[in-house]
Amino acid sequence: KLKDNITLNASLDYRNSKIENYAQVNDLLGGQQFLDVDFFADEDAQAAGVDPFALAQSDVRNPDRLVVEGDRYEYNFEYDVQEYNAFAQAQFQYSWVDFYAGANFGQTTYQRTGLYENGYYLGDLSFGKGEKLEFDNIAAKAGAVFKVEGGHYIDANVAYMEQAPTLRNSYVNPRINHLIVDNLKEVVSSHADLGYVYRSPIIQARLTGFYTKVEDETNVGFYFSQDDATSNFLQETMNGIDRVHLGAEFGIE
Numbered sequence: 001k002l003k004d005n006i007t008l009n010a011s012l013d014y015r016n017s018k019i020e021n022y023a024q025v026n027d028l029l030g031g032q033q034f035l036d037v038d039f040f041a042d043e044d045a046q047a048a049g050v051d052p053f054a055l056a057q058s059d060v061r062n063p064d065r066l067v068v069e070g071d072r073y074e075y076n077f078e079y080d081v082q083e084y085n086a087f088a089q090a091q092f093q094y095s096w097v098d099f100y101a102g103a104n105f106g107q108t109t110y111q112r113t114g115l116y117e118n119g120y121y122l123g124d125l126s127f128g129k130g131e132k133l134e135f136d137n138i139a140a141k142a143g144a145v146f147k148v149e150g151g152h153y154i155d156a157n158v159a160y161m162e163q164a165p166t167l168r169n170s171y172v173n174p175r176i177n178h179l180i181v182d183n184l185k186e187v188v189s190s191h192a193d194l195g196y197v198y199r200s201p202i203i204q205a206r207l208t209g210f211y212t213k214v215e216d217e218t219n220v221g222f223y224f225s226q227d228d229a230t231s232n233f234l235q236e237t238m239n240g241i242d243r244v245h246l247g248a249e250f251g252i253e
Contacts (some may be wrong), residue, residue, distance in 0.1 A: 008086055010088040013106075017081045019167075021174070022115075023074040025067050033066040036073040040232065041119065059116035061127075076115040077177035079167060082160040083108045085137060099144035106137040108164035112171060121177040130178030135164035135186050155195040155208075162186040169218040173235045181218050183239050188215040198218040210245070 001007050025034060030084040041056035057063050058074050067073045089102030110133040117127035122128075145155035165187055197206035221236045 005093040007091045008088070009091075010086075012061075012084075012086050014084040015082070017079075019079040019081065021078070022072040022076040025069050025071050025073060028069055033068055034073070036062075036065045036067050039121070054122075055119045057119035060119050060122065061117050075118075077174060078113045078115065079174075080111045080113065081109070081167065083137075083164075095147070097144055097146050099142070101142040102140070104137065104139040108135045108137055109133060110164075110167055110170055112174055113176065118176040121179075124178070128175045133170060133180065133184070137161040137164060138160060151198070151199045153197040155193075155197060157191070157193050157214075159189070159191040161189040163189070165210065166220050169220050172220065172237055173222075181220065181237050181239055184218060185216050187217050189213070203252065204252075207248070207250050209248045212245040214243045217243065 012152045016059045026070075028034060034122040037056040038058065039056070041052050052062060053063075058114060059065065059076075065073070083106065085104055085106030087102070087104045089100060091100045092098065112130040114127045114130070117123070118125075120126075139159070139161040141157070141159035143155070146154040146156075148154065165181075165184060170181060170184060172181060189212065191210070193208055195206060198205045216239075218237065218239045218240060223234055223236070225234050226231050
């Protein structure tokens, strides 16, 4: 607390995570072993005119691997995620107004490490360390409550943020390759709200209008497609997604 009416809050945050992703055999249902290959690869190999043996391998470095209960199979990779943020906010209190202002700066990095070399994506397309993705995290916000006479208050807030896309929406299909969503960038959010508050011993009421815009989002979806000739597990990526939310809220007690 800098003064009776001025408060400063600040923090530093650092996180370093290693996330393991893999499939594991839990129960062979009475069997002895399981062949770790992609049984849909024959159709893809015929369509592409390539050798189905290499294409079917979950890990071409261990072809036709037989796994037992407790073994990893199908896919095996790691994420290295690092994030740091520095935050500061000042709050001011006066007889006619309370207001605050805050800011945040940081960075987020993602990196995929493939532990299997997938038959569809040979070499450094799936195995070893992929490209390191770096994103800046920037945010600023401010707000105020104006104390009008007779229990009337005006509340206003604004915010601007640039944040890293989620890990899930950064890679096309991380189970089998290093491929990154096209035009991947920070997600930008802008927000503003304005409210009127009335307080008395008998009644309390609030009316608020808000506006939020989100830009440059990405979305990665997975689905199974089948027709008379082929069947495939597909990925669908979308980028440059923009959303707008606006509305009003009213409450009385």
